[in-house]
Each structure stands twice: as structure tokens, then as C-alpha cells.
Amino acid sequence: MSDLPLIQADRAVPPPATTTSTGGRRRRLRLLSRTDRVVITLMVLVPLLLVTGFVWLPAAATVLLSGTDWDGIGPLNEIDFVGARNYSDVVNIYPPFVPAIQHNLLWLGALFVVATPFGMFLAVLLDKELRGSRFYQTALYLPVVLSLALIGFVWQLLYSRDQGLINAVFGSNIDWYGDSNVNIWAVMVASGWRHVGYIMLLYLAGLKGVDPSLREAAAVDGASESRTFFRVVFPVLRPINVIVLVVTVIESLRAFDLVWVVNKGRNGLELISALVTQNVVGEASRIGFGSALATIMLVVSLVFITIYLATVMRENRQ
Amino acid sequence: MSRPRSQAEYLARLVPPSVAGINRRSLLAGAAGTGALLGTGLLAGCGDDAGGSDSKDVSLGSNQSDPKPKDVLAKVADGFKTSSGVQVAVNTVDHNTFQENINNYLQGKPDDVFTWFAGYRMRFFAQKGLASDISDVWGKLSGYSDAFKKASTGDDGKQYFVPASYYPWAMFYRKSVWQQYGYQVPTTLDQLTALGAQMKRDGLVPIAFADKDGWPAMGTFDILNLRINGYQFHVDLMAGKEAWTSDKVKKVFDTWAGLLPLHQPDSLGRTWQEAAQSLQQKKSGMYMLGLFVGQQFSNEEQSDLDFFTFPEIDPAIGAKALDAPIDGYMMARKPKNEDNARKLLEYFGGKEAGDITVKNDPATLVANGSADVSGYTALQKKAAELVGSATEIAQFLDRDTRPDFASTVMIPAIQQFIKNPKDIDGLTSSIENQKKSIFTD
Amino acid sequence: MSTATITRRTEGGPDAPQRRRRMTPLRMLLHGFLIAVSLAWLFPIAWAVLTSLRSYEYTAANGYVSFGGWTLDNYVTAWQTAEFGKHFLNSVYITVPAVLLTLFLASCVAFVIARFSWKLNLVLLGVFTAANLLPQQALLIPLFRLFTEVPLPEFMSDSELLYDSYWGLILINVAFQCGFCVFVLSNYMKALPRDLYEAAMVDGASIWRQYWQVTMPLCRPALAALATLEVTWIYNEFFWATVLMRTGDKFPVTSSLNNLRGEFFTDNNLVSAGSVLVAIPTLVIFFMLQRHFVRGLTLGASKG
Incomplete structure (x- = not known):
């Protein structure tokens, strides 16, 4: 796994002091009054019901629907089950599926190798309390504030083959959004543009939380700045590193808006999320088939979510 | 102006x-x-x-x-x-x-x-x-x-x-451009090909073309299918009753592949507006599109806009059917x-x-x-006459067939064809496989 | 008191002298690099703004790489055609309650997770966080069915259903956004010193008072940061709005941008103007809360 080094690096750091022992916990429980217990139950139960009802139940229903050939019309009891046919169709006779998987992986790779490190690098620079830091932060963060649909449009103004700025300035004739060998890269530039700002901010927040005495101690020992960062700061930031990693993975899995704005995820811009949408949303209404695609996406997401939660869990045990 | x-x-x-x-x-x-x-x-x-x-x-x-x-x-x-x-x-x-x-x-x-x-x-x-x-x-x-x-x-x-x-689909052109070069309206496929070759020699893009949004090229497929195989075949094909692997469908793609060199290149990144503008700017000779193409022309240029119905390919079929969505x-x-x-x-x-x-x-x-x-306007009158004289009126590919088939199979397939017009066998068998899985009832 | 340290540092206390350090060549290089990157980042947006200020007539004739055709007409036309006034209000009806409710419910759960060390907490955290990460399109059809089955009294919804009502839209946004907030807030709250609660308990404060009067005031930076992010996300969201509503007049402003795209014809300059108008509120919120932003997101988990 790619995140192994991060986890191992953490071992070098002394575990934070545990605040409660088992005994203390039991004692506190007994101290709770009846009202307190009701309050706690409500505080958890209300949001839990909302999330279960509106997210988890529909997710379960989607998994069920993936075994049907439902077209989304008519009563639920008339739905026919077709077993795993949708899944075999997805894999065997649906041409966009394989490209979509490749593009999602490519997307993940590009964000992971280029955009995320660049965002982290900028955060480290901006952590230096420079003059004008607020301006830099704002400039980098601005794309995050805009909706992705808007971003797709903004870049279209630059990329258009006949009317775009890039071709006009460089006298080139590249069909940025239309050539299926080029367009995925063009879109990833736009996506990276936004992703960098997001990561920069998350990471900056993490850096601000690092106890300055750690760095001061390293500086006293005569360690160089980069050495201090990699040996001291980076390991301490492990939770943030994990978050950044997960955000990157999830963003690349969920990547959708941009390609949808460009050409609805076709012709070189196939992504799983766009295929789900093409089939489920809109007139097409291939609910069963689309749900099978969605289930594949759900399972992959859940794998990453589980890895992530497992990391958090290990964190908490320390 | x-x-x-x-x-x-x-x-x-x-x-x-x-x-x-x-x-x-x-x-x-x-x-x-x-x-x-x-x-x-x-x-x-x-x-x-x-x-x-x-x-x-x-x-x-x-x-x-x-x-x-x-x-x-x-x-x-x-x-x-x-x-x-x-x-x-x-x-x-x-x-x-x-x-x-x-x-x-x-x-x-x-x-x-x-x-x-x-x-x-x-x-x-x-x-x-x-x-x-x-x-x-x-x-x-x-x-x-x-x-x-x-x-x-x-x-x-x-x-x-x-x-x-309703609005009909036809080949639109600018009268002034055609007068300047002395072009004649083609009535057969050969004449259309010859005309295209002449336009190329004259420095024009013969046929403006755009398919970024996936639907405009369906108009070209439809009209070729109507000319080569006729209206009834179009209806049956759209209803899933005919095989996409049949020679009739392959002939449509073959004919289209022959015409593709006359079409504007890099069409998959272009919107129809951009293609229409190339017609408006007199860079292209003609454009197969719906009557709404006029939206890219100013009021003064409207009277310069004219059209002809797609020429005959098979004399037995004629050239009297067309797409005119209602x-x-x-x-x-x-x-x-x-x-x-x-x-x-x-x-x-x-x-x-x-x-x-x-x-x-x-x-x-x-x-x-x-x-x-x-x-x-004169254009509207001519368009109404064209539709009035049509023997059969089709509604356009994505309105004549199941929408799931049109959007999840046909759009990617046609774009694939435009990218690689050589592999017609692979393309049609892929369409047929997906069709069988969608048209189940 | 690790939070206290964090707060002081970001306010610049101990680092103040550092900031006044003179410009070394290395620093200049750093600034040069950052300015270049910032400008590169701003450029696409600036280009869109520029486009929005030009007439379609001019750019269609001369191309976009030209100079001239300046006008504010696009803004006027965009505002009128898309009826932005009405739709901005709709966005407010959805965004404000949804953000407040998200923060409230998420802080409740986060408080319980942070305050107690039950085994169940992790499962809870997982249920919430994971919900935030699931692909939304995948859940549309079951949700749509659910929305058309749940009745609401007429005074709450014209349609007497969750479908086509603001209530439904607010709830669905809350359900999807809770996860992220629970995650950030619980991390933030865990970093608060435990002695606070011990002291509060000695005073006999109930759980509710501990939550409302001890924890919440200390979480202000995190709440401000989350409010900024959530306003941005919920405001920009239009997928649910368009599929779970049927009355065009009730759509939020982000979806009314679609009204500027013609059935056959799209005027890029006009859409640019509309896009700029739509982006303004999120920018305002960001500038207003920027000071709290980075500090509040400090996930509190990296105490030294």
C-alpha cells in the first residue's frame, strides 16, 4: 500500500498520553443522570437516523437494484431480478467501462503524484508567515470556492479549439477537449488546479497545529529546514497526511462535474461516476445497469474508507 | 453588419x-x-x-x-x-x-x-x-x-x-458563396462527392461538422440510413427489430466513412455553433443541420441562407424522406x-x-x-414546402429509439466511428451486443 | 493546554519577529515563485471575468484574443433572463438552514464521540464519515422514491411531499454534509483539555450544559471554518435541487445558470457574466471568515 511509509514513520513519535483509563470510563458512565442519558441518546440518534435514512438505506437499495433490469417506471413490486447479468454486461459488452477504470486510475495517479504534493509544498511555503501570505492563500484557494461546473466552463474558454485562448496565443491547432488522446490531460489540469488549493488549505491547517517547540528543538540541534520538515514535522502530521491521502483518493473516485460539463463523460473522458450518471440520471433510466456500475463504485469507495477508518482507529488506540 | x-x-x-x-x-x-x-x-x-x-x-x-x-x-x-x-x-x-x-x-x-x-x-x-x-x-x-x-x-x-x-434537417449553405464559385445543388451522392472535392480545391471545408455534444452527428447517420435503406428500415432499426450487424447498416457506415474526408476534422471537440460559424464566415461550403442553424446568422444574412435536401443515393429509395422533429x-x-x-x-x-x-x-x-x-421568411416557406412534400418524416435518432440506447450506446458508438472509421465490423457488433441487452422486452 | 498554544501561534505572537525579517535573496525568490503561482492560479478566473465584460457580437466577429467590445450588458441580461433575484433568495432558503442544522447536529455527535471513549464511537464516526464520501448519483433513484412517499403537511410543502419542497432539500444536504463536520469537529473537540469537563462536572453541569456552554464556545474557529466550507458546498450543490424539485421557480441560483444556456445556442459571454454573479456570495463569505478559516480547520490531532 502506498500509505505504508506514512504509518511506519509514525512509530518514531511517542504516542500521546492516554487521558482516560478503563476504570475512569466506567465511573463516568455511572455519574450520568437519567436526563443526561436521554440527552446523549437524542444527540446521537437524531443525526444517525437522518444519515441512515437518507444515505445508507438508499445505498443498500442501490445494491439491490443492481440485480434487476428496472427502467425506473412503475411500481416496485413489478421489478424483475436478473441476477448478475448487469455485472457481466458491464464487464463484457460495455465499451466505456474499461476506459473509465483506466481514467479513474490515471486521475488518481495525477492527483497523487502531482497535485497533492504540490499543494502540500505550497502549504509548507505559506506556513512561513510570509508577508502577503493572505493574498497567496486567497489566490490558490479561489478555485475551491467555485463550483466545478463553473470551472469546466472557465477552462472551456481557454481550451476551445477554434475560439480558445491557448490555441490562439500559441498558434496551435490542438483539439483540447475533443481529441480523446489529449482531453483527459486537459481536464486533469483543470481538476488539479482546484485540487491544489484544497490540499494546500487542509495541509496548512495541519501545519499551523504543529507545536512550534518541536521545530525550535530541531533548529537548536542544527537541523536544516528540509531535514526538520521530513524528520520532525512530516511524521507528526501523520493524521493530516492520511486525510490528504484519503481526500485525494475519494476526489479522484468521485471526479465527475468537470467531465460532465465538458462532454458528459464521453469520447476519452469516461469516468465511472459519469457512466453511472449517464445510465441512471436523465432520460436513459437504465436503473438496473446503472446501479451495477454504482455498486462497483460504492465497493471501491468503501475499501478506501475502511482503510482510512482502520488508520484512525489505530490512532485512537494509542 | x-x-x-x-x-x-x-x-x-x-x-x-x-x-x-x-x-x-x-x-x-x-x-x-x-x-x-x-x-x-x-x-x-x-x-x-x-x-x-x-x-x-x-x-x-x-x-x-x-x-x-x-x-x-x-x-x-x-x-x-x-x-x-x-x-x-x-x-x-x-x-x-x-x-x-x-x-x-x-x-x-x-x-x-x-x-x-x-x-x-x-x-x-x-x-x-x-x-x-x-x-x-x-x-x-x-x-x-x-x-x-x-x-x-x-x-x-x-x-x-x-x-x-417542427423543424427539418437539411444541407444548409450560403447562396453568395455558391454563386461566387458557381456551385450547383447536387442531386446524387456522386455529385455531392464531386462538389466536395471542388470545394476543397477552392480552399473551403466542404462540410462543416461538429459532434462534441454527441447528438448532431446522429442527423448525418439518419439521413444516410434513410437514403440508403429507406424509412421503414429506419423505423425497424430504431425499434431494435433489425440487426446492427447487417450489411445494410454497414453500408451506411461505409458510405459515411467515404464522406468523412469531406467533413471538418476534429469534430469531437467542436459544438455545432462553432461549426455553423465556419459556415457563416464562409470557411465551409455546407452544413447538415436542423433549421435552427439560422440562429448563428444575423438578420441581414438570413436571406443569404439556403438549403437543399440530402441527395439521392439509391434511385429505388429516392430522396423524399427526412428528419423533421416535432x-x-x-x-x-x-x-x-x-x-x-x-x-x-x-x-x-x-x-x-x-x-x-x-x-x-x-x-x-x-x-x-x-x-x-x-x-x-423565404427560408421558412421553403422548409415548410420541403416537409410538406416529404413522403415520410422521421423524428431523429434519439427521439425514434429508446433513450437509454440512444444516449448510452449510440452517442459513444458514433463518436468512436468518427475517431476510427475503419473498424466498422467491430463497431457494429459492439452496438448489436449492447442492443440485445437493452431491448429485452 | 495545546489548543492555547496553537491559537497563540497562528495569531502570530511568538512568530512576530520572524515576519519582520529582512528580505534575503532566498526570500525574494520565494516571493517571486509564489506570485507567479498565484497569478497562474488567478488567470483562468480573470479570463472568465474579462469575457463576461465583452459583447458576443464583438468576440464572435474578432475572436476572444482581441481588444474591444466592452460592455456591462451581459450582467443585465444574465440577471434578467435567469431571474437571479428570485433564485438567489431560494438559495438562501436552502443554504442557511442547511448549514446551521448541519453544524448543530454534527457538533452534537462530535461532542459525544469526543467526550466519551466508548467502543461504539468509532463505528459512529465511521457511519458518518463514510456517508459523506459515497457517490451521490448512485443513490438518486431510491432517494427519489423515498421523497415521493414521505408526506408533509400542506403548510410545509405545496406538494404535500418531501419531493419538491425546501424541507427535503435541506435535509438531504444535511445528511450528506454531516459526515465531514462530525469528523472535523470530533477531532477538534478531542484536542480540548479534559480538565474542563472535570471542572464542569464538579459544578454539577449537565451534559447539555457541558456541550453548549463549555465545548461549543471553544469550537468557534472550527465552526467558522466549517461554515465557510459548508456554505460553499451547499450553495454550489444543484444536483439534488434539480432532481428532487419540479417547480422551476423554486430552483436555487446555481441551477438557474442553466437558463442562460439556450436549447441550441449558448452565448459564452453571457454565461460568464452569470457565473461571476453566482460566485459572488461564496467569495464574500470566504473573505468574511478567512481569518478563522485556516485556524479553525486545524484538525487538532497533531499536538506535539
Whole structure:
């Protein structure tokens, strides 16, 4: 796994002091009054019901629907089950599926190798309390504030083959959004543009939380700045590193808006999320088939979510 | 002369001087004002619906979100109010969202009457019970040709649709360019190919072409299929009854592959507007598109725009069929104000609504033959004649077949073909495999 | 008191002298690099703004790489055509309650997770966080069915259903956004010193008072940061709005941008103007809360 080094690096750091022992916990429980217990139950139960009802139940229903050939019309009891046919169709006779998987992986790779490190690098620079830091932060963060649909449009103004700025300035004739060998890269530039700002901010927040005495101690020992960062700061930031990693993975899995704005995820811009949408949303209404695609996406997401939660869990045990 | 700043301005310019007393700004303000009024009307309407039955209103779900058609619809609704005393509450949703949500919309709480188009999907809604039988309304309508009535009829022989307007697909060109080079309208495929070669020598792109959005190239496929295999084959192919791996389909793709070198390259990154602009800027010789191509031309240039129907390929088939999608209205299942909804549909199909549309919207052709069309431009007149002389009218690929097949199979397939026109066998067998999985019932 | 340290540092206390350090060549290089990156980042947006200020007539004739055709008409037309006034208000009706409710519910759960060390907490955290990460399109059809089945009294919704009502839209946004907030807030709250609660308990404060009067005031930076993010996300969201509503007049402003795209024809300059108008509120919120932003997101988990 790619995140192994991060986890191992953490071992070098002394575990934070545990605040409660088992005994203390039991004692506190007994101290709770009846009202307190009701309050706690409500505080958890209300949001839990909302999330279960509106997210988890529909997710379960989607998994069920993936075994049907439902077209989304008519009563639920008339739905026919077709077993795993949708899944075999997805894999065997649906041409966009394989490209979509490749593009999602490519997307993940590009964000992971280029955009995320660049965002982290900028955060480290901006952590230096420079003059004008607020301006830099704002400039980098601005794309995050805009909706992705808007971003797709903004870049279209630059990329258009006949009317775009890039071709006009460089006298080139590249069909940025239309050539299926080029367009995925063009879109990833736009996506990276936004992703960098997001990561920069998350990471900056993490850096601000690092106890300055750690760095001061390293500086006293005569360690160089980069050495201090990699040996001291980076390991301490492990939770943030994990978050950044997960955000990157999830963003690349969920990547959708941009390609949808460009050409609805076709012709070189196939992504799983766009295929789900093409089939489920809109007139097409291939609910069963689309749900099978969605289930594949759900399972992959859940794998990453589980890895992530497992990391958090290990964190908490320390 | 200057180009229109926006579609609204373009359309406003097309308004004949007789009715152009109002300027564009007031048109827009008027549309906004009407919208606001209708908004309050809608809220009131919803309140009434829950309570009484003998209400004086009816709701209309509309995808006419562009300023001009929206304004025209508001005028027709006003006309209906004057003639019947019933207020129409128009619920406008942008056409794209409207079309994407149609299944959910019709199963939720749809408006009494809604905008839609003729074709497979209309019949599908009828069959699924999502639309109501309006044969009685048809009993009161007059002025429609049999072709329109047929296009409004569901699989059970009853009518479910009232046609309002339509537009044909043809090869558009600029008269001035053709005069300059002395081009003649081709009547056979060979002549078209020769003409294209000549245009290339003259430094023009013979056929403007764009398919970024996935649907414009369907028009080319349709017309080649209609010319090579005829209307009935088109219908059967779209209904999933014919095999895509048949030689007939392969011949369509083969012929298209032969024509592709005459088409504008890099079409998958281009929108039809950009392609139309190359025609407007006299860089391309012709463009296969719907009548709406005129939207990229200024008012002064309109008279320079002309078209011819796609030439004959097989003399046995001829060149009399074409794509001419029809837009119109349907009634939801269980409308809240059923009597008013039927009255509204009757009004939509009547001469008066047609007259209002002709007078206010020069971008479409009115379906009802009894409407006063003296306000048509020369292009409109010619377009109406073309459709009138057609032996068969198709609705366009994505309206004549299952929408899931059109959008999830055909769009990627045609784009794949444009990218790689050589592998026709692989392409058609892939389409056929997916078709079998979709057309199961 | 690790939070106290964090707060002081970001306010610049101990680092103040550092900031006044003179410009070394290395620093200049750093600034040069950052300015270059910032400008590169701003450029696409600036280009869109520029486009929005030009007439379609001019750019269609001369191309976009030209100079001239300046006008504000696009803004006027965009505002009128898309009826932005009305739709901005709709966005407020959805965004404000949704953000407040998200923060409230999420802080409740986060408080319980942070305050107690039950085994169940992790499962809870998982249920919430994971919900935020699931692909939304995948859940549309079941949700749509659910929305058309749940009745609401008429005074709450014209349609007497969750479908086509603001209530439904607010709830669905809350359900999807809770996860992220629970995650950030619980981390933040865990970093608060435990002695606070011990002291509060000695005073006999109930759980509710501990939550409302002890924890919440200390979480202000995190709440401000989350409010900024959530306003941005919920405001920009239009997928649910367009599929779970049927009345065009009730759509939020982001979806009314679609009204500027014609059925056959799209005027890029006009859409640019509309896009700029739509982006303004999120920018305002960001500038207003920027000071709290980075500090509040400090996930509190990296105490030294």
C-alpha cells in the first residue's frame, strides 16, 4: 500500500498520553443522570437516523437494484431480478467501462503524484508567515470556492479549439477537449488546479497545529529546514497526511462535474461516476445497469474508507 | 453588419417590422414580469388544487426556457386566458434539466399539461400510463396533415400528443458563396462527392461538422440510413427489430466513412455553433443541420441562407424522406384540472395558437396547416414546402429509439466511428451486443 | 493546554519577529515563485471575468484574443433572463438552514464521540464519515422514491411531499454534509483539555450544559471554518435541487445558470457574466471568515 511509509514513520513519535483509563470510563458512565442519558441518546440518534435514512438505506437499495433490469417506471413490486447479468454486461459488452477504470486510475495517479504534493509544498511555503501570505492563500484557494461546473466552463474558454485562448496565443491547432488522446490531460489540469488549493488549505491547517517547540528543538540541534520538515514535522502530521491521502483518493473516485460539463463523460473522458450518471440520471433510466456500475463504485469507495477508518482507529488506540 | 449579441437579440431581430414595435429590452422585461406573475399564480394554483375542483386554472410544465420561446408561450397562454377565462400556470424548467428528469417528473406530481416531442418516448409514456389519452381533443382539431396525426398516435391507436412546431434537417449553405464559385445543388451522392472535392480545391471545408455534444452527428447517420435503406428500415432499426450487424447498416457506415474526408476534422471537440460559424464566415461550403442553424446568422444574412435536401443515393429509395422533429404537448396521467387541460390542449392545437406563434416566433415552423403563414421568411416557406412534400418524416435518432440506447450506446458508438472509421465490423457488433441487452422486452 | 498554544501561534505572537525579517535573496525568490503561482492560479478566473465584460457580437466577429467590445450588458441580461433575484433568495432558503442544522447536529455527535471513549464511537464516526464520501448519483433513484412517499403537511410543502419542497432539500444536504463536520469537529473537540469537563462536572453541569456552554464556545474557529466550507458546498450543490424539485421557480441560483444556456445556442459571454454573479456570495463569505478559516480547520490531532 502506498500509505505504508506514512504509518511506519509514525512509530518514531511517542504516542500521546492516554487521558482516560478503563476504570475512569466506567465511573463516568455511572455519574450520568437519567436526563443526561436521554440527552446523549437524542444527540446521537437524531443525526444517525437522518444519515441512515437518507444515505445508507438508499445505498443498500442501490445494491439491490443492481440485480434487476428496472427502467425506473412503475411500481416496485413489478421489478424483475436478473441476477448478475448487469455485472457481466458491464464487464463484457460495455465499451466505456474499461476506459473509465483506466481514467479513474490515471486521475488518481495525477492527483497523487502531482497535485497533492504540490499543494502540500505550497502549504509548507505559506506556513512561513510570509508577508502577503493572505493574498497567496486567497489566490490558490479561489478555485475551491467555485463550483466545478463553473470551472469546466472557465477552462472551456481557454481550451476551445477554434475560439480558445491557448490555441490562439500559441498558434496551435490542438483539439483540447475533443481529441480523446489529449482531453483527459486537459481536464486533469483543470481538476488539479482546484485540487491544489484544497490540499494546500487542509495541509496548512495541519501545519499551523504543529507545536512550534518541536521545530525550535530541531533548529537548536542544527537541523536544516528540509531535514526538520521530513524528520520532525512530516511524521507528526501523520493524521493530516492520511486525510490528504484519503481526500485525494475519494476526489479522484468521485471526479465527475468537470467531465460532465465538458462532454458528459464521453469520447476519452469516461469516468465511472459519469457512466453511472449517464445510465441512471436523465432520460436513459437504465436503473438496473446503472446501479451495477454504482455498486462497483460504492465497493471501491468503501475499501478506501475502511482503510482510512482502520488508520484512525489505530490512532485512537494509542 | 453586426452579429447578434445573444440569441434573444438574434430572434428579436427576426421579428417582422409589423410586430417589432417593442424592443428587445422590453421583451425581456416583459418575459421576466410574466414569469413573476405566473410564479404567484402557480403558488395560488397549488393551493387551489388541494381544495376545489371547479378551479379556473391549469398548470403547464414547460421546457421552453430560452427567452424567445418562453415569451411566445406566455403569449399563447394569454390568448387561452382571453378565450376561455382559464389561467395557465406555467412551470418553466430549463430544457436540459426538464428532459433529464422527465421520468421522475411524470411519476412525481407532474403539471396537468407538459411540453414534449413526438417519437418513441411519447409512445412509451402512453404505453406506461404516464400520459393520458386525448383522442377526444383530436376529434375537435382540424388543419393537421395525416403525417402529424400519425406522429401523435400511440401504439394502441389513440392520440396522446398535440403537435405545435417542427423543424427539418437539411444541407444548409450560403447562396453568395455558391454563386461566387458557381456551385450547383447536387442531386446524387456522386455529385455531392464531386462538389466536395471542388470545394476543397477552392480552399473551403466542404462540410462543416461538429459532434462534441454527441447528438448532431446522429442527423448525418439518419439521413444516410434513410437514403440508403429507406424509412421503414429506419423505423425497424430504431425499434431494435433489425440487426446492427447487417450489411445494410454497414453500408451506411461505409458510405459515411467515404464522406468523412469531406467533413471538418476534429469534430469531437467542436459544438455545432462553432461549426455553423465556419459556415457563416464562409470557411465551409455546407452544413447538415436542423433549421435552427439560422440562429448563428444575423438578420441581414438570413436571406443569404439556403438549403437543399440530402441527395439521392439509391434511385429505388429516392430522396423524399427526412428528419423533421416535432415538438408539442401531452397531458399527464390524472391531471388535477382535467377539463381545463383538455381545453388547453385543444387551444394549443388550434389555429389561434398557431397564428400567435407564427407572428412571434420566426425560428420554427407551425404544425397546424390552417395557421396563417404569410409571415414566414423565404427560408421558412421553403422548409415548410420541403416537409410538406416529404413522403415520410422521421423524428431523429434519439427521439425514434429508446433513450437509454440512444444516449448510452449510440452517442459513444458514433463518436468512436468518427475517431476510427475503419473498424466498422467491430463497431457494429459492439452496438448489436449492447442492443440485445437493452431491448429485452 | 495545546489548543492555547496553537491559537497563540497562528495569531502570530511568538512568530512576530520572524515576519519582520529582512528580505534575503532566498526570500525574494520565494516571493517571486509564489506570485507567479498565484497569478497562474488567478488567470483562468480573470479570463472568465474579462469575457463576461465583452459583447458576443464583438468576440464572435474578432475572436476572444482581441481588444474591444466592452460592455456591462451581459450582467443585465444574465440577471434578467435567469431571474437571479428570485433564485438567489431560494438559495438562501436552502443554504442557511442547511448549514446551521448541519453544524448543530454534527457538533452534537462530535461532542459525544469526543467526550466519551466508548467502543461504539468509532463505528459512529465511521457511519458518518463514510456517508459523506459515497457517490451521490448512485443513490438518486431510491432517494427519489423515498421523497415521493414521505408526506408533509400542506403548510410545509405545496406538494404535500418531501419531493419538491425546501424541507427535503435541506435535509438531504444535511445528511450528506454531516459526515465531514462530525469528523472535523470530533477531532477538534478531542484536542480540548479534559480538565474542563472535570471542572464542569464538579459544578454539577449537565451534559447539555457541558456541550453548549463549555465545548461549543471553544469550537468557534472550527465552526467558522466549517461554515465557510459548508456554505460553499451547499450553495454550489444543484444536483439534488434539480432532481428532487419540479417547480422551476423554486430552483436555487446555481441551477438557474442553466437558463442562460439556450436549447441550441449558448452565448459564452453571457454565461460568464452569470457565473461571476453566482460566485459572488461564496467569495464574500470566504473573505468574511478567512481569518478563522485556516485556524479553525486545524484538525487538532497533531499536538506535539
